Amino acid sequence: MSNDSQREPSLSGGSGPFDIIGDVHGCAHELEELLGSLGYHLVWRGNQVTVTPPIGRRAIFLGDLVDRGPRSPDVLRIAKHMVESGNALAVVGNHDDKLMRHLAGRNVSIAHGLAATIAQLAQEPHEFLGEMRRWLGTLPAYHSLDGDRLIVAHAGFGEDLLQRSPKAIRNFCMYGDTSGEIDEFGLPVRRDWAAHYSGSAMIIYGHTPVREAGWVNRTLCIDTGCVFGGRLTALRYPELELLSVPARRTYCEPLRPLA
Template sequence: MRIELGYGLDIIGDIHACYEEFMAMLEKLGYQENENGLYIHPEGRKILSLGDVMSRGPQSIDSMLFFLKHVDNGLAYMIDSNHGWKIARWLDGRKVQLRHGDENVEEEFSNFERKYGGKETAVLKSKLRKLLMEVPSHYIITEEGKDKVVCAHAGIKEEFIGRENSKIKDFCRYGDVAGVDEKGKPIRRDWFKEYKGQQLIVWGHDPKPEPMIVNNTINIDQGAVFGGKLTCYRYPEKQFVFVDARKNYSGKIGADNPIGK
């Protein structure tokens, strides 16, 4: 789960199937598509997704395919996430309830199957299942062998960094969840308020209108699928790059919309 920084990383917040916004982001960041459909950065930078690349928005398959291709070719990294894990289990044939936008993924696969047939669909599902099952709970970016930045979907505790077990995986997927409220929404504890570690933690999952910096942690989920913006945090430059959402894809407005759109 350790990555040497190399020529720089572009850490991308929750895409949630907002593929057009993601493509616009890659262009803004200077990636160029080559003859094999791979997006290459002229300076050798790589892409790191904080997970939840699918669900809720319009293009889950395209978003997952992008990471399948680019992870396979050593050009991108992706970590585990709550929607990613749900879709992984669904692709694995386990009994799961598809909701909170995961049902859109099922619908996309039905359309895909009508267009390309059962065989091709089964091959794609199997490859995506493998990718989503194998991604680590978090990545640690190192510089000259020293741990500098930790990327985790919903957050991480200092004592979990560099370790992996089912409890840690769940924490990285869902954050510090203390049950659900009367509406069935998860009650989230603000793990970042207690964080005192030396490594910078970059995380997503919990949409905020602007990047939220607390202690040594940065939230870069600005709710693209909720009509906000897609965020990239460039490291080591420590710069933010934004792409505004083309629309609010979520159907959630006002008080139901986590960024108040």
């Protein structure tokens, strides 16, 4: 795979093992439980968190850390701490990107759960908002790991993407293969890119919530709709074992029924 200006380097020694975590959407209780089930030790001291991983393992967050759920600021704290301490990677989701633009003073639509995050952030110090705006701005569109055998992105990936512009790569990674049309639920129509994927790399992604994670042509969506009352799911790599925790409740009703 060739490099381009949208290609950020992965962690040194990025061959794993990894624990890849699907869309959290502010569900910090479930994230804490899932991390514990994966062997990570999490300690809060006031608003400061410390997460100690199992020896040799790193987590990967697939984006959409925020919106809709009850504790988006705490999810940001956990993910940022883990990434900056070298114990995790993260890619940007469309909700993360939108929050970053809002915090930067850009004009964005306050919809799809962003209002809940804004209300939660109103309780945080101003310095925290600036810190998170800057950190969210550092998140890459994707990571290619384990000698290009594993690619993680929020909404999907295809090897032909590398022939496109950096903006097109980022948009595909955040939103998937959209047609430009809107469906009956008021949401973008997405083409089923995974059904036509024929690359050699394993693609792990989220974005489109599903009731059950299932493999399609070496691709796997692990967004199992935690914020919609489903589960928060992780894939252990290279073991390819799925581990989930149930949502404590339905925090938000989905606009479109889960696939």
